[in-house]
Amino acid sequence: MIKLTVLYKHPTDTKAFENYYANTHLPIASKMTGHEKLELTKFLNAPDSTKPDYYRMAEFWYKSAEALQKAMDSPEGQATSGDLANFATGGVTLLVGTIE
Structure with a gap:
């Protein structure tokens, strides 16, 4: 299994980010195919109120590196990354790794 992790740093305007993310970006990203699983995370402050390093994370699981590459090369993948x-x-930081 291969996982694509998308880490979003804290936006300059969280309200604008959330509006765009929910109403524009996710509908674009939802057209991508080939992933086995998708998880979206919005990080919370630590118990001591420390702000996390990242604001959000999206994780996509694929059967193989080839499946990930095919998804990213597709028009839907290009639209998602271009957005x-x-x-x-x-x-934003994108990481690709092998799930062990």
Whole structure:
């Protein structure tokens, strides 16, 4: 199994981020196919109120690196990755790894 992890840093405007993420980005991303599982996480402050390093995370599980590459190369994958600059004002990091 291969996992694509998308880590979003804290946006400059959380309300604008959440609106765009829910109403524009997720509908675009939902057109991507080939993943076995998808999880979306919104991070909370630690018990001591420390702000987490990241604001949100999206995780996509694929059967193989080839399946991930096919999804990312598709028009839907290109639209999804191309849309990140439209709302991820705090920056975004993409990581790919093997699930052990």
